[in-house]
Amino acid sequence: MSEISVGLHQEDPHTAAPEERSTAYYMFVLVAVLLLSETMTFTAILFWNALPSMSALFTPAQLPWIVSVSLLVAAALQPLMGKLADIFGFRRLVLAVALTYVVGSLIGALTSSFPLIMVARVLQAPAIAIPGVIYSFFRGFFPKRMVPIAIGMSSTGIGVAGIAAPLISGALLAAFGYHAIFWFCLIYMGVFAPIVFFVVPGGPRNRHRVDVLGSVLLTAGAGLLLFGVSEGPELGWTSPTTLVLLVAAVLLLVAFAVVEYRVREPMMDMRLLSGPALRATLGVSLLVGATSGGWGYVIPQLLEAERTAGIDYGFGLSATQVGLVTLSSGIVGMLFGPLGGYLARRFSPRLVMLWCGSLAVMATVAMAFWHSRLWEYVVFGVLYGAFNGFYFAAGPNLVIEAVPARLTGVSTGMQAFTSAFAGSAMPIVATVILSANVLHTDSATHQVVYASRGYTYVFLTLAVAGMVGFVLTAFMRHGRRPATGGAAAH
Template sequence: MTSRTTRTGGGAGADPRDDPSHPRRVLAVLLLACICFALAQTLVIPALPQIADSLGAGTSSTSWVLTGFLLSASVATPIVGKLGDLYGRGRVLTWVLVIFALGGVVNALAGSIEVLVAGRILQGVAGGVFPLAFGIVRETSPRERVPSDLSLLSAVFGIGGGIGLPLSGVIVDHADISWLFWINLVALPAALAAHRLIPSTPAAHRPRIDWPGAVLLSLALGSTLLGVTRADAWGWSSPTTLGLIGGGLVLAVLWVAVEARVTEPLIQLSVLRQRAVAATNATAMMVGLAMFASFLLIPQFAQTPTSAGYGFGMTVTGAGLLLVPSALTQLLAGPVAGRLGVRIGFRRVLALGTSFSCAAFCLLAFAHSSPWEFVVAGILLGSGICFAFAAMANLVVAATPPAQVGIATGINTVMRTVGGAFGSAVAAAILAAHIVASTGLPSEGAYTAAFAFSAAVAVVATCAALLVPRQVEEPAPVPVAVID
């Protein structure tokens, strides 16, 4: 059976791949969509104190601007990926971008912290752009371009952090903070371009959505992440924190039990049990942990006044600029990672990426007296994150049936987010445990310990990467939508 869809422009029966420029234009739209979400994820972090002041909110309430977004994105990502598998990824991507832009308007006009948090939760739905983009690349890019295109899209996940933090500093220092959210309206032209350029190919057989499985997965992720992200405020040993994390694990077990029994599950458990997918997901969690730890540690270290005996006394903007070398490296390394993966295998690229990340954190643990050391570490870390994310996307797509690509890559993306939540929380806990009474600041040894912890996590990630089978099947060709 041949799936049919409609796209503005083009003659009857035209194949989108017949136009040599079409895959490039589609990729440009996907890159813009992904950068929208990646920026929204980190843009507010340096501005939280200013947001609290402008809305008259407390620190605890303001932290929900980040927590609500994180929870929403984690819950929405696998479900949006599944909806794309069923109803057509182009169509779902268009609506996700519109919802994201609407959330940005709500945020920009918010007069209270409650409205702002609601807008951020609405924007979190855009977490699904990554699994949608991965599936669209598999459908529309020429076969020989798929690895490099997936690699470039994957790099955006880390690039957003490297660009978002310094951009936030510039906005906070020189403009109204509402521009942190008005900038999200760039998603609207991306949505229009997605509607016009990306064919929607619904599944030939459209099964019912496994709503019990979707609800259980959402509750498991939400409970676990809420416990982790609020552990700094509630305490890691508090009954609330332990109850939420433990409850999330119990719900995850129940989700597995439900998925094993239904005829049309949210995702085939056999896909998750594949060694390539399981090892890649474990690596994703570790890499996400280390990456988000760096987002917290590096700017905070750089902003520490030199009177503390370490740090550089930088502004928010200056501290964010230390992450720019990492972002630029990822932008340049994305296509390189794709070509290298085709030559030596993405298993090796994944292990290289985690090894580079380990080297970066080892450098920072023992050499952090000068900004140039952070620049060198940033280049290493950027290369490592880019190689790792590029390899993970390619490995999961290669090991997954076409009908399961959206949900499978969605879960891999969620594993990065879960790891990132742990990374930020653990790094903050290490710093909080080593406060110097005379300054009220963490000791230099606290940063050394936090960087060393991140290096150890990268070692574990390397071990997980080496568990990926040496040979992962090349992605099977997928039918291309017929354009009416």
């Protein structure tokens, strides 16, 4: 059976108009939920910054998977998480996600085995998928006037992760090594998940069907695709192993699309996906999400590398110093997330996405040609922070304005899926580009030194993705009116 029927039929919580309460109460719940959602940003930044210090323990082919595996699994889980939230409610889902995250963090903290670290990162993945569910919760819980700005705030949190994570990762890595990152993740989730569980009201269960077969096909297909891409440079693109991986991935993804058209309640509604409004939004999310994921992967490498003959990058910074250099992007992103939500409500989410695309192109083109001085990372990091804040504010607002309330969970899950998938794929694509531009291997540390042109090619690839996203947004007919928090989509 490809579907499992769960629960009893009750009123859809998304369609029931909640009784409005005081603004102070809504703000308290918002802050509590945002502190939990910071887990996603913490997890990404902490492990991105930890990769250089882990390079002596793991191979270059293994390193990107330490980041990508959790992002990939989270991407595949996004639509399914939306369904589970509809079935069990946001509050119950938070409890289940917190338990898996704590178990995964504990495993990672106690092992140095690469396979077990992969298990730990997979168990952490559901927490990374929480933001897609949060957007649906916001639409059903908050007054419509608060939804666009709440979404903008959720995109960058309240600054705890964006500002503090680089500094925390630096201090922990310098003092205790990468195992301390897992311990920190465990403690953070252990503190804030119970707070959310007790302050967020419970919702009714509803009768929905979980598309098990679709979930398996999508996860397996996407995983084999990324694995094939990562192994291609080492095994050869025409090697039997690489070809089998890529062909199997394509077949599984095609089978997934066929299944989704046939089941009564698909994990990803292909008919909804084919609609012009959602299709355009997801296309932009895929392209701009790749730009965001690639930036976060390569910037720590450029800053922590030792400058040697033949390259124009590298400062030998510690992880703490990297955090200080990139602090500007975290602060700006924290400010531009709520600003993007306000501008979406005041003007339109499409306009915010256009600004986002232009900022992405400016930041990546600048970094492609100017990355030899520290001040360049600070200044261009400001552009990246503004782009990131606008991106995560505009995308969910575009989705919410495009679909009825009953489809919010799966639709925001689709948007989060495409963004997370692009973010998980881009580190592997960047590794492929860099592996084709190796300058030499350091005889003392055995670390690979990449030619400067390799990073230039990576940033230009990110710029192309941002430019195509900008063009798609310019032709988008959807999202040209002020955001209403979903009221116009009923």
